[in-house]
Amino acid sequence: MSGYDLVDIEVTHESADDLLDSLSEDGAEGDHLQSIQAVRLQAGQPDSELRSLKELDENSVKLLEHQVDAAYRALFEMDGKALLADEVGLGKTIEVGMILKEMHFRETDESVLILTPAQLAKQWQAELREKFGLDFICNYDDEFEDFDAHDYIIASIDTAKSERHRQTVLDRDWDVLVLDEAHYVKNEETDRYDLIDRLAYNYAFFLTATPIQNELTDLYNVVSLLRPGLFGTRDVFHQYFVNSNQETLVNRDELQDRLNKVMIRNRREDTDIDFTDRTIDTRTFEPTPKERELYQAVSDYVKGAYSQDQGQKLVLMLLQKEVVSSPVALKRTIEKRLYEQSELTHADELETILDLIDEIDTVTKQERLLDIVEEARDNVEMGRVIVFTQFRATQQQILDRLVSEGYTVHAFHGGHSSSEKEQIVEDFEEEGGILVSTDAMSEGRNLQFCNMLVNLDLPWNPMRVEQRIGRIHRIGQKRDVFIFNMALKDTIEEYVLERLYHKIDLFQQSVGELSSILSRLEESGTSFEDQIFERLMNADSEVELENDFDAMAVNLQEQRELADKLEEFNSGVFEGFDLGESDD
Amino acid sequence: MTDASITVTQSVVEQFTERYLRSIGCSIERSDDHWVVSVPDDTDTEITHGRHTLVRGEGTPEDDSTKRLNPESAFFQRLLREAGERSPSGKLSIESESDIEIPGWIQNGAVEVQGAQFTPYYDRTAIVILFRVGIETVSEYQQELLRAVAVDARSEEHLPRLAESFLERTSIEANEVFAGNSQLAKEEARPLLDAARDLLLDGIQHRLDEIHQEASRAADSEVEEYRQMQQQRIQELQEEHSNLSSKIDDLSEKINTGDEDSRVQALRERKELKSEYEELDETLDELWERRDSGFPERQREIRERHSLDVKVTPLTLTEIEYERGEVDFELIDGNINQTVTLGYGSGIGVADTVRCSACEQELSEHNPIQTISNGLECRSCTE
Numbered sequence: 030m031s032g033y034d035l036v037d038i039e040v041t042h043e044s045a046d047d048l049l050d051s052l053s054e055d056g057a058e059g060d061h062l063q064s065i066q067a068v069r070l071q072a073g074q075p076d077s078e079l080r081s082l083k084e085l086d087e088n089s090v091k092l093l094e095h096q097v098d099a100a101y102r103a104l105f106e107m108d109g110k111a112l113l114a115d116e117v118g119l120g121k122t123i124e125v126g127m128i129l130k131e132m133h134f135r136e137t138d139e140s141v142l143i144l145t146p147a148q149l150a151k152q153w154q155a156e157l158r159e160k161f162g163l164d165f166i167c168n169y170d171d172e173f174e175d176f177d178a179h180d181y182i183i184a185s186i187d188t189a190k191s192e193r194h195r196q197t198v199l200d201r202d203w204d205v206l207v208l209d210e211a212h213y214v215k216n217e218e219t220d221r222y223d224l225i226d227r228l229a230y231n232y233a234f235f236l237t238a239t240p241i242q243n244e245l246t247d248l249y250n251v252v253s254l255l256r257p258g259l260f261g262t263r264d265v266f267h268q269y270f271v272n273s274n275q276e277t278l279v280n281r282d283e284l285q286d287r288l289n290k291v292m293i294r295n296r297r298e299d300t301d302i303d304f305t306d307r308t309i310d311t312r313t314f315e316p317t318p319k320e321r322e323l324y325q326a327v328s329d330y331v332k333g334a335y336s337q338d339q340g341q342k343l344v345l346m347l348l349q350k351e352v353v354s355s356p357v358a359l360k361r362t363i364e365k366r367l368y369e370q371s372e373l374t375h376a377d378e379l380e381t382i383l384d385l386i387d388e389i390d391t392v393t394k395q396e397r398l399l400d401i402v403e404e405a406r407d408n409v410e411m412g413r414v415i416v417f418t419q420f421r422a423t424q425q426q427i428l429d430r431l432v433s434e435g436y437t438v439h440a441f442h443g444g445h446s447s448s449e450k451e452q453i454v455e456d457f458e459e460e461g462g463i464l465v466s467t468d469a470m471s472e473g474r475n476l477q478f479c480n481m482l483v484n485l486d487l488p489w490n491p492m493r494v495e496q497r498i499g500r501i502h503r504i505g506q507k508r509d510v511f512i513f514n515m516a517l518k519d520t521i522e523e524y525v526l527e528r529l530y531h532k533i534d535l536f537q538q539s540v541g542e543l544s545s546i547l548s549r550l551e552e553s554g555t556s557f558e559d560q561i562f563e564r565l566m567n568a569d570s571e572v573e574l575e576n577d578f579d580a581m582a583v584n585l586q587e588q589r590e591l592a593d594k595l596e597e598f599n600s601g602v603f604e605g606f607d608l609g610e611s612d613d
Numbered sequence: 614m615t616d617a618s619i620t621v622t623q624s625v626v627e628q629f630t631e632r633y634l635r636s637i638g639c640s641i642e643r644s645d646d647h648w649v650v651s652v653p654d655d656t657d658t659e660i661t662h663g664r665h666t667l668v669r670g671e672g673t674p675e676d677d678s679t680k681r682l683n684p685e686s687a688f689f690q691r692l693l694r695e696a697g698e699r700s701p702s703g704k705l706s707i708e709s710e711s712d713i714e715i716p717g718w719i720q721n722g723a724v725e726v727q728g729a730q731f732t733p734y735y736d737r738t739a740i741v742i743l744f745r746v747g748i749e750t751v752s753e754y755q756q757e758l759l760r761a762v763a764v765d766a767r768s769e770e771h772l773p774r775l776a777e778s779f780l781e782r783t784s785i786e787a788n789e790v791f792a793g794n795s796q797l798a799k800e801e802a803r804p805l806l807d808a809a810r811d812l813l814l815d816g817i818q819h820r821l822d823e824i825h826q827e828a829s830r831a832a833d834s835e836v837e838e839y840r841q842m843q844q845q846r847i848q849e850l851q852e853e854h855s856n857l858s859s860k861i862d863d864l865s866e867k868i869n870t871g872d873e874d875s876r877v878q879a880l881r882e883r884k885e886l887k888s889e890y891e892e893l894d895e896t897l898d899e900l901w902e903r904r905d906s907g908f909p910e911r912q913r914e915i916r917e918r919h920s921l922d923v924k925v926t927p928l929t930l931t932e933i934e935y936e937r938g939e940v941d942f943e944l945i946d947g948n949i950n951q952t953v954t955l956g957y958g959s960g961i962g963v964a965d966t967v968r969c970s971a972c973e974q975e976l977s978e979h980n981p982i983q984t985i986s987n988g989l990e991c992r993s994c995t996e
Contacts, residue, residue, distance in 0.1 A: 035829045036750075036919045038821065040814065043926040045806055049799045051702045052930070056794060061703025061931065063633055065783045067696035068743055068928045070629060072618035072759035075684035135685075258752045258831025265833070 074105075079127065081134035090160035092127070095295040096120050100127035102293055109232035110255050112211065112292040114603075117238045117596055119295050122153065125207055125234055126161040132232070133163060138204050140180045141165070142230075145209040147185035147556065152492055153209070154183050177201060186213070190224040203230040211235035214254065215247040225254050239595040240292070245271055248288075256291050294603055305506055307498070311514040311531070312401075313523055314393050320356075323385040324520055327352040327359065328565075330378045335566050346562050351420060353522045354486040355395070356386045358420035394485060394515050395430055401513050402436065402463055405481055409511075411461025412437075413479040417497050418486050419468055427465050427485070437462025443469035468493060470500060477506045483513045487522055489558040491535050521565055524578050529561075532582040534589075614773075614816035617743055617759040617780055621684040625785050627669065630682060630689065633696050648682070659695055697928070704795045704932040707778065707960035713940060714962040717978030722992070724982050727950070728943040731957055733936035738766040740802065741779045741931045742809045746817060747924040748824055752831030756824070758817065762809040763933070766801070769808045775933065778960040795932040806927060813925065825921055832919035836912050843904060850897050857890045935959045944985050951985045969994055 079101060085092070095115070103111035103124070113121045125143075132138040143165065145153050150167050157163040166173050168184040176182060176189070176197040186208070189198045206228060208214065214221045235255055240248050249266050252259055260266045272279045316324065331345045344366070351359040360383065367379045398416065406412040418424050421442055431438045439457045441450065441464060457464045458478050464470075468488065479501050488494055502510040516522040529535070560581060568574035619625065631648075634641060638656045642649040648667040652660050667682040680688035713729040746758040763776040781787070795802075814821075864883040868876050903909075940957035943950065956964040967976045970988025974980060983995040 035825060036832050036916045036921065038825055038921040038923060040923040040925065042810060043924060045803075045927045048701050048927050048930055049802055049806070051700070052795050052797055052799055052802060054700075054702075054794075056700035056703060057636075058793060059636055060700035061705075061929075062783060062787075063629075063636065063696045064698070064700045064703075065743065065929050065931065066619070066629060066785060067633075067693045067699075068701075068745075069617055069619040069759065069783070070621055070625070070785075071690075071693045071697060072745065072757060073621045074618070075621045253834075258827070258834050260834075261830035262834045262837040264837070265830075 079104075079131050081130045082127075084134070085130070085161065090123065090126070092123065093120065093300060095300045096124045096127065099124045099293045099295065100131065103128055103234060104131060107291060107293075109205075110234075110291065112235045112237070112240065112252060112255055114237055114240050114292050114294040116295065116297050116600065119297060119300060121236045121238070122156055122209075123160070125236065126157055126163070128234060129157065129163055129205070129207075130161045132205060137232075138181075140201065140203050141182070141205040141207070142176070142189075142198070142203045142228075143183040143207040143209070144186040144189055144225075145183065146213070147187060149209060149492070150183050150185050152496070157183075186221055186224070190220050195224065198224070199227050199229075201229070203228065204232065206230040206233040208233070208235045211237040211251050212239055212241075212247065215250050217250050222250070222254070239592075239599045241599055252288070252291055259287055259291060296600070304502065306509040307502055307512065308509060309512050309514070311516070311526055312397065313516045313518050313526075314397050316393055316517040316520070317389070317391055319385065319389045320393060320517065321519070323356065323359075323382065323389065324352055324517070326378070326382050326385055328521075330375060330382065332566055333378075334375060342562070346558070349521060349562070349565065350486070350489070353517060353520050354418055354420050355392055355423040355426055356389045357426050358422040360386045361422050392426075393517060395427060397515060398427065398483065398485060399430075399434060401483055402431070406436075409481050412463070413457070413461050414463050414481045414483060415470075415476065415479055415501065416463060416465045416483045416485055417468065417470070418465070419488060420486070421467060423485065424465050424467055431463055431465070439464045441466040441470050443467060445469075468497070470497075476500045477503060480506065480508045481511045481513075483515065485515055487514065487516065487525060487530075489525060489561045491530065491557060494530070494535060521561070524574070525561060528575070528578040528582050529585065532586055614760050614762075614813075615777060615780060617761045619785060623669070623683060626682060626684055626689055628785055629696075630667075630692060633692060659691065701928065702795050702930045702932075704793055704934070705779070705782070706934045707782070707936075713957075715942070716963045716967075718967065718976035718981045719942065719944070720981075721978045722976075722981035722983060724944050724946045724985055726942055727945045728941075730941045730943075731938060731959070732940075733938040733959070735937055737935055737937050737958070738797075739763050739772055739775055739933045739935060740766060740797070740805050740809070741776055741933055742806060742927050743929045744810070744813050745926045745928055746813070747922075747926075748821070749922045749924075750824065750828040750831075751919055752828050758820070759928075760813055760816065762813050762816070764805055764808050764812065766797070766805060766932075769805065771812050772961055774961045775935065775958075779931065779933065795930070797932050802930065806930070810925060810927075821921070821923065828919045828921055832916050835915050835919070836908070839911055839915070840904075840908060843900065843908065847897065847900050847904065850893060850900070854890070854893050854897060857886055857893065861886050861890060933960070935961065937961075937964075944982075946985045949986055951989075953989070 079097065082092070082097070096119075099113060099115070103109070103113065113124055115121050115124070129138065129141065132141075143153055150169060154165050154167045157165055163181070165181040165183045166179045168182070168188045173179070173182075176184070176194055177200070188194060206225075208225060214225050216222055217226075233255055235251060237251070240251055246263070246267070249260050249263060261269075270280055270284050327348055331349050334341060335345050344362070348359065348362060351362055363379055363382055363386070367376065367383070402412070402414050402416075405414045416427060418427065424440065424442060428438050428440055437460050439453050439460075439462065441453050445453065453464075454476065457476075464476075464479075482498060482501055484494070484497065488497075498510075498512060514526055516526050564574065564577040564581065568577050631641060634650055634652075637658050638653055639658075639660075640651045646669055648669070650665045650667055652658065652662045652665065654662050656662065664678070666679045667688070668679060669682050680686065682689060713731050715726055715729065719726060741761055741763040744760050744762065746760065748756045748758070761776040761780055763772040763779060764770065765772055861883055864879045864886065867879040868883065871879060903911075935958055937956070937958045939954050940963065942953045942955070944953060953967075955967065958964055967989065968974065969976060969980075969991035971990050971994040974991055974993065976982055976989065976991055980991050980993055982989055983992040984990050
């Protein structure tokens with residue numbers, strides 16, 4: 030690349046006097062050979078292998094060759110500054126987990142900052158803990174104080190750049206910076222870009238499946254953050270690599286050579302990842318008149334209370350979720366609200382709800398669940414089924430019911446110790462039957478020996494749904510997987526399922542695909558759960574609610590199409606990181 | 614130029630440590646995960662005398678008497694420093710009985726070698742120097758290279774193949790007996806060392822060029838960034854300039870129309886603003902001038918900061934005795950035999966270039982010998 034004013038080179042020759050003086054000294058036989066070997070060893074790289082690999086628990090994480098290779102190259106060949114740009118779904122998080130594990134093993138990670146889109150922060154935390162035994166605090170944890178109070182932090186990039194935290198983040202010298210969905214910092218005029226540009230760190234790993242969003246300049250910006258100067262100035266980069274008339278690439282070979290120093294991109298077709306089929310069976314049931322009445326009462330209460338005090342959002346959201354899970358789950362929260370929090374303004378309404386709960390003797394979902402597990406008993410190996418619910422009360426009630434029907438059951442929730450959890454999974458594998466689990470199971474545990482899963486209730490966060498499915502439908506699952514979703518007609522759950530999840534084909538998406546959709550969505554500022562709740566609260570009529578959900582679905586679909594297009598576009602540009610024939 | 618460094622694995626660490634410790638008079642009792650080393654009082658070493666426990670791999674943390682033994686452990690690094698400085702010069706003989714090297718153009722060809730005979734005519738001396746090259750610039754990580762350069766002591770001829778042989782014979786597995794102390798005098802060695810330095814720089818030129826280009830690119834982008842920043846500043850100052858100008862105009866208007874008190878006040882204010890205006894004018898002029906000349910000082914500063922600092926340090930010097938003479942290769946191709954006689958050196962291999970009898974092209978491992986029926990003919994001539 031011509032046109033540069035070259036910087037000076039200064040060559041200094043160190044004195045050879047000592048060496049020449051040694052010619053006249055006597056040495057013992059063999060000493061000189063040892064001196065040569067010692068000098069050669071001093072110059073050698075310490076055995077660069079991933080030494081922490083053998084410490085990983087094979088049951089928690091199954092490493093693939095391309096992931097190990099990427100971690101190795103990022104650490105040892107790119108000096109710890111790399112853009113991990115695998116295609117969607119190939120496990121970039123795993124690659125970073127391995128890198129961080131290795132750095133931890135080598136004690137080069139005194140302070141680590143992982144910046145992610147807000148929706149993915151907790152998932153990162155769970156994956157690093159469960160798969161790699163690495164404990165990070167997340168900015169959404171209650172214990173989180175500030176960016177100078179902890180050494181291992183996962184935070185949403187927007188929290189880090191907020192006025193409140195920005196200076197604290199910048200005042201610190203970080204050992205390691207990880208930036209997920211790095212394409213969101215492509216625009217050098219944004220606060221996000223500015224934050225990353227000013228951060229001080231020794232090692233950095235940026236992740237994206239789509240380094241190029243619109244134009245090649247995006248790649249320039251992201252790479253320049255990681256390795257300033259690698260591409261020279263913006264203008265020179267443009268003149269040299271982009272044919273401005275035709276908007277095509279020129280000097281591809283050199284671009285590829287340069288990118289090779291900092292970017293790793295694996296393609297799906299180059300790996301041995303192969304998933305079995307997934308069959309989704311969504312069953313919507315007619316609630317009993319009593320259940321319908323209860324649902325209506327709770328919804329009216331929630332809407333009324335929210336319109337008066339939006340500060341109660343979390344607990345109101347909880348009630349709205351519990352009412353479709355089971356009356357017993359709802360009951361506990363209502364009682365708590367009524368008796369422990371001296372909730373007086375709506376006491377009458379709450380009392381009525383309690384009365385309605387007591388009147389329910391048939392819980393439709395639980396009855397219908399029996400049909401599903403009965404089918405499983407006949408068709409699935411050892412009748413193994415996992416039933417997921419978000420609530421402990423629902424879990425207990427289902428367990429009791431199943432036992433009374435003579436099923437072998439196992440319970441799994443967050444209250445168990447790690448060894449108890451392991452024992453439960455082991456028992457489930459050996460004895461078969463039904464494992465009733467809360468979402469505590471979603472994190473990290475692999476249950477490939479089971480291939481049937483029931484969502485008794487549905488989280489409003491699609492990542493959680495995918496995490497549940499991911500427990501059984503993952504690399505190593507040899508059979509087709511069956512997912513049953515249960516919902517009551519005319520409830521929020523039906524809307525979420527029918528209008529949102531099915532429209533974006535949620536149940537067929539991989540975690541990677543979902544995260545790219547969700548982080549795109551997050552650009553608009555609100556979380557998925559919040560959006561659902563707000564729509565539910567603000568709609569004045571059934572029709573309006575339907576329209577609202579449709580609008581959200583359209584938005585999601587657009588994001589999905591955009592994400593797909595981008596992925597396709599990047600695949601085309603990089604073609605397995607072989608940028609193809611030069612146009613010039 | 615081949616990399617002379619040796620990758621430091623755990624087994625290499627243990628092999629070297631054991632050999633070195635025993636060579637300086639220590640005794641070692643080995644067990645599965647640790648060694649107990651006794652360092653006698655009269656041993657010439659920086660390692661504390663007495664008994665030590667060396668824990669293999671990543672075992673328990675260090676205390677006074679327990680040390681870790683692994684590629685990155687402080688103990689091993691200290692050992693390397695000590696061993697490296699112990700005897701940086703010496704002598705090595707490469708005897709003629711070593712296996713005769715068959716050149717690539719025969720090995721890859723279709724003709725077989727039935728016999729090879731080396732006849733040494735005279736002894737020669739060469740030196741091999743291990744150089745450490747440190748390359749530093751602000752935009753790249755500091756890089757350290759280790760390179761071996763061999764030159765003939767009399768002709769100063771560059772002997773890259775001899776440097777390769779030297780590296781092979783000094784690998785960790787090698788247990789070559791060294792022939793003792795070098796006989797070279799300091800005055801003889803100095804010009805050879807200078808010649809080796811020049812050859813070294815030639816050999817790493819390509820690598821230096823690459824780093825040089827990258828550093829220049831980084832400097833360039835910093836200059837550009839600075840230029841943009843200054844351009845932005847100029848725009849801001851220009852705006853301020855024009856604001857001041859309109860404020861001064863407003864005040865002038867007031868002076869012409871207002872009553873006495875406000876006129877005096879306006880005059881005072883205008884004076885202040887005018888001086889501010891002039892200062893700004895000067896700053897802008899200066900900035901324009903610097904911009905038009907391309908910010909030469911700043912450019913120089915940035916380029917100086919990005920400049921490449923290359924430090925060359927000779928670490929070991931080995932005198933090598935080798936033999937030169939001729940080798941006879943007895944070649945066989947079906948029923949045809951032919952003997953080829955070529956210049957040869959121990960540790961150097963075949964020293965002559967051989968050409969195809971038909972096309973005169975040089976025989977090489979990529980264009981090897983194909984037949985000897987009509988002299989030595991290359992593959993491209995017979996295809």
